[in-house]
Amino acid sequence: MAAITEPKLISGNANLPLAKSIARRMSMHRGMSLNLVDARVERFNDQEIFVEVFDNVRGEDMYVIQPTSNPANDNLMELLIMVDALRRSSAARITAVIPYFGYARQDRRTKARTPISAKLVANLIQTAGVDRVLTLDLHAAQIQGFFDIPVDNLYASPVFALDIEHHFRGQLSDVMIISPDVGGVARAREIAKRINAPLAIVDKRREKAGEVAGMTVIGNVEGKKCIIVDDICDTAGTLCKAAETLIEAGATEVHSYITHGVLSGPAVERVQNSVMKSLVITDSIEPTEAVKSCPNIRIVPTAPIFAQAVLNIWGGMSVSSLFETDTLVPIYESLYPRS
Template sequence: MPNLTDPKLISGNANKPLASAIARRMSMHRGMSVDLVDARVERFNDGEIFVEMYDNVRGEDVFIIQPTSNPANDNLMELLIMSDALRRSSAQRITAVIPYFGYARQDRRTKARTPITAKLVANMLVEAGVERILTMDLHAAQIQGFFDIPVDNLYASPIFALDIMTHFKDQMDDVMIVSPDVGGVARARELAKRINAPLSIVDKRREKPGEIAEMTVIGDVTGKTCIIVDDICDTAGTLCKAAEVLLENGAKEVHSYITHGVLSGPAVERVTNSVMKSLVITDTIQATDPVLACHNIRIVPTAPMFAQATLNIWNGTSVSSLFDVETLGPIYEGLYTV
């Protein structure tokens, strides 16, 4: 049944450019203006967060756009407080659009006396009044089971497939998809299937956390244009080392496609000085000035996909239809020609 209310978008401070881009895309798709709710999200002198909505949201279907990226705790608290403010303002339904879901790497107990923080965050979001989650490339798919509310997990691989088929269209026979570790094989295999490319794996063994003792390439990469695929790039140490190992094993050139460019600490410097020809990330996390200035980092937009997914949720239609390259092609028309 069609929704009788218009979708309302509100943005925190984590990634306002992405929120504005989603609003513009939704306006294009609907043929009528979709604006961000007029609100202020500010901090008191002691760091406490204050939220005030200036627009009426009573009975409205509201979407909060807020990745919980660095600073993760501040952005998470903004999201929780915005949800509480909307619930107390009688919003009909609150959907949290979390392009990058922070704390997702803490999804299990790896040793004694450690937390499962991803589950704690899930509980906090539900308690704050969130009734639905829309995110992209969760670090672990089972995190969806931490919620007792609907979770729509979008995938960047269809966007990456469009990008690869556009930028490597003259050398697709030489393209090989590479997983930087055994744990990411499923993600890499999915992209490899989409573009009909072979798959290789870089097996890494650690002596202790943060240190890579040994890397071994599983598969013949000789003369191949290798594309490393992963969901998160944090300090880029593993990524840059994997690129070196692939070239040592005969790869022609190395590129990387990473969904969430966390890129903390020395990451940008490492990428700049690495043997990688390019690092492609999405805009789920707002790019810093050093990232934007880096000559071998390129950003692909997710706003078209999030805008369509938001409209589909609002209309009560399929979100999984966005998992196919054929469906995304028209949405990204003008950006990619395959």
């Protein structure tokens, strides 16, 4: 049954520009002004987080927009404390909108005596009082099963497919999609199917965590414009090495489409100096000034898809409809006009 009140958005400090963009987009859809709930999320001198909500939220359908990106622990605690404040203020339903789900790479025990931190974070979010989670491109799909509440996992691949079709118009016959490892084949295949392109794999061997011993291209990339597809780019070492390997294997160009631009440490400098012609990321994590000024990094907005997803959840409509190209085309029409 559809909700009788308007959806209300509140944001922490992790990605305020994205939260404001979602609010603007929802205002356009609703034909009425929809602003972020007035609140303060700040720190005491000892760095304890304090939240105060100024607007009345009793009986409201609340959406807390907060990626748990760097600094992951601070942003996670902000999310938990905001949820607790809303729960104690008698909000009817609380949906955590987490564009980037931190700790998702720790989704299993890789060796003895190690944690499953993604499960711990899921427990914390649920215990704080969240009724539903909305996120984008979880690193591991099984994380949805760590929750006992509904989890809507949106996908960047349909949006990336629209972007590729727009920017490689007339050249799609030369495009080849690349998975940077065997584990990412399903994600890469999804985009390859959408744009009807062939698929290849860069197989990497690691001697220890963070260090790649060697790479091998599985498939013929000679004369192709290669597009590497992945969900996370952290230090960009593996990504830049994969681009070099593809060029050595005969690729004419290498581009990358990565959902979450973590881009920590030397990542931006590596991308700028790499053989990659472009790196396309989303704004699921607020880009730094270095990222925004890098000439070969381009940012695709996620506000359109998140705004529509929030409206669908609020109105009791399907979220999985946003996986379909026909649904996304009108949402992203201003960015990718159809000729």
